[in-house]
Amino acid sequence: MKTFGKVIGALLLILLLLVVGAGFALTQFFDPNDYKDDIRQLAHKHANIELELNGEIGWSLFPWLGLEITDAKIASADTPEVPLATLRLLGLSVKVLPLLRKEIQMSDIRVDGLALNLQRDAKGQSNWDNIGQSNDQSASTSNPTTPEPAKDEHTDVSSPTVEVANTPLQLAIDSLIVNGASVVYNDQQSGQQFNLESVQLTTGAIRENQPVAVKFSGFLANAQPALRGRIELATTLNIQPNLETFLLDDLRLAGEISGEPLQNKSANISARGNLAYNTAQQSARWDNLKLSVNQLKALGELQATQLDTTANISGALSIAPVNLQEFLTGIGVELPLMANKKALSHMELNARVQGTANSLILQDMQLQLDQTAFTGSVGMKDFASGLIYAHLSGDTFNADHYLAPSSTTAATERKAEVKQQSAQTASGSSQLPNAPSKSPWNTEKILPIASLKAINADLDFSFDQLTLNALDIAQAKFKLQAKQGVLQLKHLQGQLFNGEFQVAAQLNANAAQPTLNLTHTSKNIPIEKILTALDEEVTITGLLNTSSTLRTQGNTGMDWVKNLQGNLTFALNNGVLPGADLERQLCMGIATLNRKQLSPSTGSKDTPFNQLSGQLNIHKGVAHNPDLRVAIPSLAVKGKGDIDLNVLGLDYYAGILVQGNTQPMADPACKVNKNFINIEWPVRCRGPLELGAKACRIDQNALGKIAADLAKDKLSEKLNEKISDKLDKKLDNKVSPELKDALKGLFGR
Template identity: 25%
Template sequence: MKLLIKLSIAIFALLALTITLLLIFVDPNDYKSEIEAQVKTNLNRDLHIVGDIGWTFYPQLGFSSGQIELDNLSGFSQPHLVKINKASLGINILPLLKGEISIGKLTLDGFELTLLTDKNGLSNLDNMGKKSAETDQPAAVKDATPAEETVASEKDEPFFAFDKTQLAGIDINNAIIELQDLQAGSHQKITINEIKLGEFAFDKETELVINTKLVIDDLQAEIQLNSQLLVNKDMSNIKLSKLQVDTLVTGKVLPNGQLKSVLKTDVDFAVNSKKITLSDFDINTVITADNLPNKKVSTQVNATISYQLDEQLATIKALKLKVDQLELAGELSVQTANITKIRYNLVANKWDLNHYMAKAADKKDSAPADAKANETSKPSTTSSAVEQAAEVEPDLAFLHDLDIDGHLKIAGVKVDNINIGEINNHLIINKGTANVKLLTAELYQGLLTLNAQVSDSKGRNKYQATSTLKGVQIRPLLIDAAEIDLISGETNFNFKGKGQGLTATKIKQGIVGKGSFSLLDGEIYGVNIPQEIRALKAKLTGKKAPTEDNIKKTDFASLTGDFSINKGLVNNQKFLMLSPVMRLDGSGLVHIIKETLDYKLSISPLSSSKSDTDYADLNGLTIPMLIKGSFTDPKISLDTDSALKEQLKAKLDVEKKRLQEKAKQELKKYEDKIDVETQKKIKKEGKRLEDKLKKFF
């Protein structure tokens, strides 16, 4: 026992003597030039160790240095790539004797990293590394045989066990990462107040804390990360458990507001399989600002996320996204390569989007009277020209970089006053073409079906679409969508068209197609045609005009038509409306660009000869009907005066013929009874009478 104690004392004494001799005779500064030369050789950058490298004794033996600078190549606006004010690293001596590496705390103070890109796109990280691809291995090593390499590997087996490496901790304070891109005109600055890693050892959880301040243009962010780091001995698995990231963002884009978010998850990195998994991923965000709806938006995301590094494949399962009252759930995968591949199957609740739509200020009410007068006096072509000049054809070249196949189901959507029921959509994008293979939407007690295609044709965007409406109540749709109260009825609609150009003006001018429509059991608002017919009959019969009906509408049993579209004009070649009391037919034009109507129709009253109706004796009468004006304020007029004149003229012609025929018959009777001379007198008198009758008719 005494021998063991003496032996231990001797070893400690020898160790102390070794350390003392090391401190006395070894000066780390003697190796500064060699270190700088090695950096120059391996990184192609100049390293300057400005301060002295010295020994540290407390709290443990180690090294410390003053200012360290790693320079940029000439030609950049900032001189340094990396700059460190102070650095220190401790080493525990006793574990070294057992083949274990026990490093003390690594401390960096005033760490600055500057990443620059000049106007030509050259980065200060370019051309780093050795100038020559040739290694500095001796020829003997290069020409070594496999047997010699095996012997060498056995001899070179490390004394120190890497898996037993320990680190007392890392403290990085006052770090700044600055990113400046002169070509893109961007500048970001990240200030890291603290990076703190607790005592580290393999297979042992270690506390990790990072406090960061981030400045990107006009945005400022404070980020705090807390987690438990666990690395297994063979470095095959790295975990960040109980990871929580708290973020606070402020800036001009959030006037009088902020963004606060809390992210919680467990991160598992399987090194060998190159797979990162974020389990129980949960992030809650609250955004407040004066320019937001109700000055506040809240979001929540829950999911299980995995990312396969070698395949560049991200998979999101059990996704639950909530933005205020909007919800979206399902699965999603994104694979990035030369072509981004996206697959999804998502289901949403009913979305009321009015909460997020900016309400345009009523400029006409707020503008001065003279400003309004000037505005209204300007030609309409000026405003349309400005709008057309502001339109930009979308660049669909990005479609060539996408491969998307997904299904989306939304319980309903409300936009402005428009209410849409359940929506089902299957979207496919491939080889520069986007296909809505089938979109169905419940719409005002009916169903909308759409198949559409949009493609990029070397910058000349093309589209084609086939759509149908079945059983849609047209009146509430027109009122909610365009505030037009013109017509009602159960609507069926078919259309097939195509065109080139995707700006609003190009679509209006360039769409070409054909379609048909039918409305059943409906009404036309703004005119009471039966009332007009009753008033017309009163004029014809000389009776008192009926009491005016305040209800300005006309019922019909069916309204059908065919139309074509070309060069901004809808040509309604066939327009037919039937009701029990009349027939209305004709044709008309709809100017899509000017948003005007021009219809010329004819009304024919119908009555049964076996019954006494208000429209008896009007058979054969045709009443002209005109529909003209804007979409929002169409004017409907009946030309009853012209119809009355035509009816009177027709009756007078009949009466004239009747009287003429009667006169001829009477003259014939007298001719048989009187002599020749008397017949001549009678013919002369008859001629005179006929001339007088002509004056009346």
């Protein structure tokens, strides 16, 4: 028995030696390089590939079936002049004996210097089109009626051949190593161009139904806009049976990006989690997502379904507190100069994620931005058109913190001029100042026109309290829609100091000079509180009601005022003109006609009124008022004049009428008698608008005419009295009393 075993062993040894010897002889006497032309023709015929083998083909037969290809080039047969790939080295080997059991046991697969060159021309033709298609048309055209071979009814389905054919193929690879690979993509049709260079890919052992460790690294470069990046990836790949599910467990992605979009600053990016992709369901899921971009840290989970059609995305996202200003500045976002240097210093967010391939919305959002808590939805509703969507509600928001600091140069110069003019008019008897010469409006560009043209937005905000231009607006609502350079403010409304207002506007940024149309109404707004909030001197009080339709053009404060056109009606009820001593102004006129000296203390400090109303017709920044009416107890004021909004100067003519009350005033020089009733006492107002009624004086020139008219009336009265007395003496006891009274009436007695 031992001898038989030795014989069998010897025979096996001899057989092995014969196989090895045959393999050695085959590798020695058979050179695959002699068949390069045949290989090229087969590649061209069956795969539509133009194959160029410049290097030597090395091979081995036993115990490893090894193959090594160097210096190869591949192109589509349709575009042979545009190489699809070049290869410096491809080396692989397979154990021979396991092949007999339909097992592929491979050692390391090594790929060095692989360069993929993906090109698409202006017509959309790619250099990889039609690769893999057979060029052999003979089978389908030369003998189309050739019948298929008849099946052998006596075929033994249990034969070893069939069993081998039905045995599943088993694959085992020690590792895959790709060194120094690169990918170039150039799309002349879209203008996109990017490079992936210095690609390194290594894997652990690849076994069926076993996880595979994968590492990848490379450098990314994009041409337009210029962008550079480094990317590193490490994960464990699990492939489920039937290749339906791919799992990337403990995925760790890290990299750094810099370039023009980031203003040549850099963003360090890292992401971790577990990623699953199901090919049958066309769905993907990313659990335990941890994302960081510089100092921004986020957690969440994402799911995607219908990836082959509409791609629905859902999930949740949470961003930890971050200094948003520092983060945005760090990734190259140029923030405008804001009034509050601490604006955007704090942000945190929790939201649900909902989206498609063309949209991404954060819903049920809870956003804390500085001191304001927001709820609502925000995102992009249409990537193709860039439609920004934001429907938010906030508690208390100070918009002034985020607006550009106001330019105070012109305002400061003008305030100094007005202050000097105010001091000159303090006595109430000095000459009126001229209109200011300094403009309060700046000449700096206000609106970023290029950016506004690019905005496509649907914005709807509401606040419990909104601070805008130092005004605290309760229950504020703001709705804006923008598309193709036209911005429509549907409404800005709210409650202001227990009054209410509403504004609507439209801005056309496409015009050579941007045009602005505006309508507004207000009701019962205390004007003195508006002036106080704007840090202006309170020169008038009362509840303001307005209605206006205005239009202008330009992009500076000065342009807007200079080109202002439209109409405005106003009514100010239950008000006061502080320091506007209209009673004294009236007394000065009466004292002048009475030829008496008015005491210095005559008159009150303020002038109350029941209503001040009128309308303004505005042309090129000058508002003409034809019908000013002021109702003051015992007095009535009517007037007309202009307000030059370009310099905020007024020039008015007004008339004061004494109504009903003819009781002597405190100063005897200001005694009102029946002769002064219904006389229109002339008042001239001129100077800075801020002075209000302080810039008003009795018009001495017009007063002289009134004095002449009164003197003429008085002379006529005395003359009539003398004639009447003489007539009375002559008619005494000569005519009846009735006739005598009639004759006297002819002379005004």
